[in-house]
Amino acid sequence: MKRVTINALVDIGCLITFIPSLITGLVLYIYLPSGTGRGGNWVTWMGITRHDWILYHDIASFAFALLLAVHLLLHWRFFYHISRILGVGGRAKKG
Secondary structure: OOHHHHHHHHHHHHHHHHHHHHHHHHHHHHOOOOOOOOOHHHOEEOOEEHHHHHHHHHHHHHHHHHHHHHHHHHOHHHHHOHHHHHOHHHOOOOO
């Protein structure tokens, strides 16, 4: 498989896992905040308990973090050469 194809699949995977992480995080922050004293983890929103929202959030976030790590590894050359690209430390290319 070509490197460009792998990059594209990883980037699409990052987007697909970021969206549920964002949505579940917003639900937990807005509708089911911690410390409300309204039943703890058994409070529900849309028929799903706070405990389950946290579980879905954790799964999506870990998957996103894993894919993000793969994304960074695929672009390690950019980060390795970033000082030259930005011209930091007097190692910038002339010309």
